[in-house]
Amino acid sequence: MIGIIGGGIIGVATAYELAKLGEDVIVFEKRYLGSGSTFRCASGIRAQFTDEANIKLMKYSIERWGQLSEELNHDIMFQQTGYLFLATSEEEVEAFKRNIKLQNKFGVPTKLITPEEAKEIVPPLNKDAFLAAAWNPEDGKASPFHTLYAYKKAAEKLGARFHEYTKVTMIEKEDKWKIKTTRGEFKVDVVVNATNAWAREINSMIGKDIIPIKPYKHQLVKTEPLERGQIEPLVCPPAWNDSYVIQDGEDGGVICGTALEYETSPDDVTPTYDFAKEVLKWAVKIIPALKHVHIVRQWAGHYARTPDNNPAIGEIEDNFYVAIGFSGHGFMMAPAVAQALAERIVKGRTKVPLDWEWFDPFRFERGELRSSAFQIG
Amino acid sequence: MRIVCRCNDVTVEDIEKLIDEGVTDLEELRRLLRIGMGPCQGRTCIPIVISILARKTGKRPEDIALPNARFPVRPVKIEALVGGEK
Numbered sequence: 001m002i003g004i005i006g007g008g009i010i011g012v013a014t015a016y017e018l019a020k021l022g023e024d025v026i027v028f029e030k031r032y033l034g035s036g037s038t039f040r041c042a043s044g045i046r047a048q049f050t051d052e053a054n055i056k057l058m059k060y061s062i063e064r065w066g067q068l069s070e071e072l073n074h075d076i077m078f079q080q081t082g083y084l085f086l087a088t089s090e091e092e093v094e095a096f097k098r099n100i101k102l103q104n105k106f107g108v109p110t111k112l113i114t115p116e117e118a119k120e121i122v123p124p125l126n127k128d129a130f131l132a133a134a135w136n137p138e139d140g141k142a143s144p145f146h147t148l149y150a151y152k153k154a155a156e157k158l159g160a161r162f163h164e165y166t167k168v169t170m171i172e173k174e175d176k177w178k179i180k181t182t183r184g185e186f187k188v189d190v191v192v193n194a195t196n197a198w199a200r201e202i203n204s205m206i207g208k209d210i211i212p213i214k215p216y217k218h219q220l221v222k223t224e225p226l227e228r229g230q231i232e233p234l235v236c237p238p239a240w241n242d243s244y245v246i247q248d249g250e251d252g253g254v255i256c257g258t259a260l261e262y263e264t265s266p267d268d269v270t271p272t273y274d275f276a277k278e279v280l281k282w283a284v285k286i287i288p289a290l291k292h293v294h295i296v297r298q299w300a301g302h303y304a305r306t307p308d309n310n311p312a313i314g315e316i317e318d319n320f321y322v323a324i325g326f327s328g329h330g331f332m333m334a335p336a337v338a339q340a341l342a343e344r345i346v347k348g349r350t351k352v353p354l355d356w357e358w359f360d361p362f363r364f365e366r367g368e369l370r371s372s373a374f375q376i377g
Numbered sequence: 378m379r380i381v382c383r384c385n386d387v388t389v390e391d392i393e394k395l396i397d398e399g400v401t402d403l404e405e406l407r408r409l410l411r412i413g414m415g416p417c418q419g420r421t422c423i424p425i426v427i428s429i430l431a432r433k434t435g436k437r438p439e440d441i442a443l444p445n446a447r448f449p450v451r452p453v454k455i456e457a458l459v460g461g462e463k
Contacts (some may be wrong), residue, residue: 032404039408145408149400164402224416224452251385251411271448280459291459294452296416299445 001026002345003179003188005168005202007033009148009334010323011194012162016072016151017342027160028181028186030167030198034148036266037196040301041102041219042255044234044246045332046139047108050099051371053358054310054329055106057336060353062138064335074150076142077249082233083139084118086130089251092239096134103136110136122231126350130237133334141234141249144331171205176316177319190319190345197266197304198263199324206320210365211312213325215266215302218257219275222281224294225252235286243282245290256283261303269300303328308369312361313337313354320347322361381423381429382417392426396433403430403441413444416452 004011007029007266015025027159029035047058065078087093096112103110113135115127121135131222152162163183170180176187193202197215231254236244242259258279262272276298284291306312306325310335313323323341326333336352343350358370379389387410395434400406403426413419423444431438 033406035404149405149409223455251414268446273448276448277458280455284455284459291456292454294416294454295449295458296452297414297447298416298449299447340436 001188002192003028003177003186004192004194005179006036006198007162008036008038008194008196009034009144009151009163009331010196010326010337011192012148012151012155013334013338014192014194014323014341015160015162016155016158017338018199018346019155019160021342021346023342023346025155025160026186027162028166028168028179029162029164032164033152033162034144036198037301037304037326038144038148040220040269040299041144041331042234042244042246042257043141043144043249043331044083044139045078045141046136046234048083048085048099048103048110048134048136048139050102052102052106053355053370055103055108055234056353056355057333059106061333062135062140064339065140065142068147068150068335072144072150072154074153076147076305078142079139079232079249081249082121082137082139084121084235085134086118086235087132087134088130088236088239090131093132096132100134107180108136109138110134121233122287124230124287125235126286126288129285139234139259141246143250145372147331147334154340155260168202168205171202173206190321191338192341192345193320193322193324194325196232196326198303199304199322201314203322206317208316208320210316211306211325211361212321212364213304213306213312214263216261216305217264217268217300218261218303218328219271219279219300220255221276221295221298222248223254223256223290224296226245226254226293227250231287237286240282240285241278243279243286244328245283245286253296254283254293255289256280258282265303266302269302271298271300304330307364308371310370311337311357311359312364313341314356314361316361335336381425382410382412382415384422385411387412389429392429393433396430396460401430403427406430406445409442418447418450419444421442433461
């Protein structure tokens with residue numbers, strides 16, 4: 001039996017992939033499924049990264065995203081509406097060109113386009129504010145709510161069990177791993193820690209606090225629903241405080257984000273007024289017409305950041321695995337990471353192009369850092 | 378067809394169907410149906426959903442925790458918040 005701690009997208013998708021391989025799986029979630037980072041994310045999915053490991057992983061993940069609705073027999077609302085990064089200086093245009101070349105090398109069809117071409121994709125865009133844009137039409141978005149639910153239902157059909165409102169209080173190694181919870185003790189052969197922003201607490205239970213994750217509160221503001229097709233891609237000028245806007249794939253409201261973040265406990269999800277002012281200042285620079293739209297809600301979640309903004313994925317003790325520290329990329333990476341991890345646990349190998357060395361959980365102990373993956377949407 | 382959530386056109390039947398499928402947590406119902414996420418912030422629908430949930434699951438309505446209230450309490454035009462900023 002395999003015990004997964006953490007009922008977010010990584011834990012639930014891994015439960016499904018393990019159950020698909022015939023494993024007996026049990027998932028522990030201290031609140032309701034998705035209550036951590038998953039249900040608070042901006043829903044974006046992209047292969048526009050700046051290093052080989054993340055580009056290859058996300059290219060594969062996007063292929064998996066395209067199959068999920070059919071495979072899980074539930075519409076997860078995956079749409080390839082693209083990501084549009086805007087360059088606001090000549091230096092940035094050059095950097096975009098280098099990134100695009102790297103992405104193209106691994107089969108991601110990003111291209112540099114003019115402000116006029118960008119405006120055809122996003123009609124209300126302020127085209128005078130930038131010089132060029134990086135456009136990958138294969139990037140996209142999906143519903144975090146329906147994706148998590150679809151994975152859960154499919155996993156349950158294969159026999160996986162989910163214990164919600166069940167907090168893990170202690171983990172001990174005997175002949176097997178013994179997981180003590182607020183609802184009794186469970187003995188499992190393998191443990192997977194998928195608790196992201198809460199991961200250090202769990203790793204500490206086995207004396208292996210080796211991944212220095214810090215939770216940072218990130219917030220989002222959302223507008224009333226707008227007519228579809230206005231701001232379908234995620235639009236982001238990184239130089240503008242990593243601010244972005246994206247029309248929600250379900251109801252058409254515009255989700256606005258910015259990099260104003262707070263180092264705090266992951267249980268603190270109180271929205272702050274200064275964030276609303278800051279994020280909207282940038283949003284109306286990207287799309288001036290947003291000024292005339294109402295905002296209807298604001299909420300907070302956490303980026304579980306590692307020192308290089310890359311997750312830690314792998315085995316940190318015999319039969320104790322982690323997939324944590326996603327630094328804002330957990331939702332988009334989940335289909336690929338879950339499959340890779342499940343196959344590695346069960347078969348010892350996987351065909352998923354996941355670079356285990358790049359995401360090695362021990363790299364921080366050795367003082368090695370990867371090049372930082374930028375963190376947007 | 379009886380509408381419960383006027384922002385997102387959710388009906389009694391939609392809610393009862395999901396509860397019958399085993400989704401009995403208000404937080405999960407909310408997110409799958411988007412009840413309480415529209416411009417009214419759940420003023421209309423959440424009390425009705427709680428009473429449906431109580432009836433179907435045998436829980437007492439007062440034992441079902443209300444979802445968080447979100448800022449802003451009523452929809453606010455963005456220009457009201459960025460007004461005067463350059």
